[in-house]
Amino acid sequence: MGKIRTAIKEYQDRDFYELLLVAFSQTIREVSNNKKEEFKRYSLSEKELSKFNPDVFCLYLTS
Numbered sequence: 001m002g003k004i005r006t007a008i009k010e011y012q013d014r015d016f017y018e019l020l021l022v023a024f025s026q027t028i029r030e031v032s033n034n035k036k037e038e039f040k041r042y043s044l045s046e047k048e049l050s051k052f053n054p055d056v057f058c059l060y061l062t063s
Helices: 002-009 017-031 046-051 056-062
Strands: none
Touching: 002 017, 002 056, 017 056
């Protein structure tokens, strides 16, 4: 996530900077260890977390 954030900062003066931030925000939500589609925030269990290994760059590029 840090590498993506650093790369985004280089485009601060461009018109599409905010669009990059929106995609970054969505990526953060997708790769967090919170259960998806829950009203309240629940973390994944240890068993679920051990299997959880999202491809951050792929998710960012498709956001």
